[in-house]
Amino acid sequence: xxxxxxxxxxxxxxxxxxxxxxxxxxxxxxxxxxxxxxxxxxxxxxxxxxxxxxxxxxxxxxxxxxxxxxxxxxxxxxxxxxxxxxxxxxxxxxxxxxxxxxxxxxxxxxxxxxxxxxx
Numbered sequence: 001x002x003x004x005x006x007x008x009x010x011x012x013x014x015x016x017x018x019x020x021x022x023x024x025x026x027x028x029x030x031x032x033x034x035x036x037x038x039x040x041x042x043x044x045x046x047x048x049x050x051x052x053x054x055x056x057x058x059x060x061x062x063x064x065x066x067x068x069x070x071x072x073x074x075x076x077x078x079x080x081x082x083x084x085x086x087x088x089x090x091x092x093x094x095x096x097x098x099x100x101x102x103x104x105x106x107x108x109x110x111x112x113x114x115x116x117x118x119x
Contacts, residue, residue, distance in 0.1 A: 018076040029066050039062060058115055
């Protein structure tokens with residue numbers, strides 16, 4: 001049986017890691033393809049090279065995948081914070097929230113590693 005103090009320590013560790021992953025996800029979403037984007041930019045800070053089909057999604061600033069990756073990072077930190085809050089109480093088991101956080105962070109990391117390069 002796992003002690004409550006170990007569960008709390010795990011929740012704290014997962015929350016710290018999730019915060020770092022969330023910051024990385026936000027930064028990646030904010031930078032996107034920088035000035036080398038194809039198509040019309042959704043925001044003025046991205047470049048707008050003439051639209052050319054056939055490039056990987058990482059070359060288009062308005063690709064839905066950017067937002068989905070960021071959402072995974074945010075889900076990881078939200079679930080970790082919920083798990084931390086549940087770990088602070090003595091009545092609730094935070095492991096389901098911690099597992100959701102870890103799965104979201106692993107999914108984000110795998111997706112980023114397997115994504116085509118942005119340039």
